[in-house]
Amino acid sequence: MVTIDPEILSFLILPALIFFARIADVTCGTLRIIFISRGMKLLSAVLGFFEISIWLLAISEVFSQGLSPAAFLAYALGFAAGNYVGITIEEKMALGISVVRVITQYNAEELIFQLKESGFRTTSVDAMGQFGPVSIIYSVVKRKDISEALRQVHKYNPNAFYTIEDIRHAGGAMFSADGRIPKRGLARYTRKAK
Structure with missing residues (x-):
């Protein structure tokens, strides 16, 4: 059985997972808001479901880490990157x-x-x-x-x-x-x- 060093898990792996989860949920949120403004109700609702599901997973991991600075940093950086990714995807889709x-x-x-x-x-x-x-x-x-x-x-x-x-x-x-x-x-x- 493979065991992971708790320090590597706490300072590298879990923050990386939080970072990418946050990118995913904020990207969904950014697209959801844009689709709402375009009147796309069903697509907005589906994205909202995935957005909140991923957010709950990410926030639960942040709190399970005992509020570590690495988890907080990953959470904040993922939020910033998610906004950028969401807007970039929407520009490429060019809907409306x-x-x-x-x-x-x-x-x-x-x-x-x-x-x-x-x-x-x-x-x-x-x-x-x-x-x-x-x-x-x-x-x-x-x-x-x-x-x-x-x-x-x-x-x-x-x-x-x-x-x-x-x-x-x-x-x-x-x-x-x-x-x-x-x-x-x-x-x-x-x-x-x-």
Whole structure:
């Protein structure tokens, strides 16, 4: 039978287990909060179950160690790392939709045309900015498509100011299931506008 030195167990193995358990539960918690804000009830509930189960395991180990400094340190470091990991995972998943708002002082017709050609729904208005007339372009896009929309902005209006905001829900007659206008749908709406 293999025996583990109590000092190695107390100062190395258990703190490492607490650290990784804390990363797991805080990652679940971070994702759960993000999913709640997006209205994903079932997924949030499942993550909440795993989050609290792992947390109870981790906290019970912290207290079973007689409140050792190594266990406390592992607990705190795991919390910090779990936040980072959770946000990183959510960014890679890129769930949801966002509104990209572009403000440009230059002619925006080519940018608007290219965004529409790429399948992005756009609305534009003329406005008055601090230094004169501007065009404001709104486009609702899936988060995974933000980089493509911004690529168009940088290509056709490289000095444009833009903001991106997450939105919980968008819908309407011109939206397809994936949040884009089908190419054939674009032609139909373009003909109506003439």
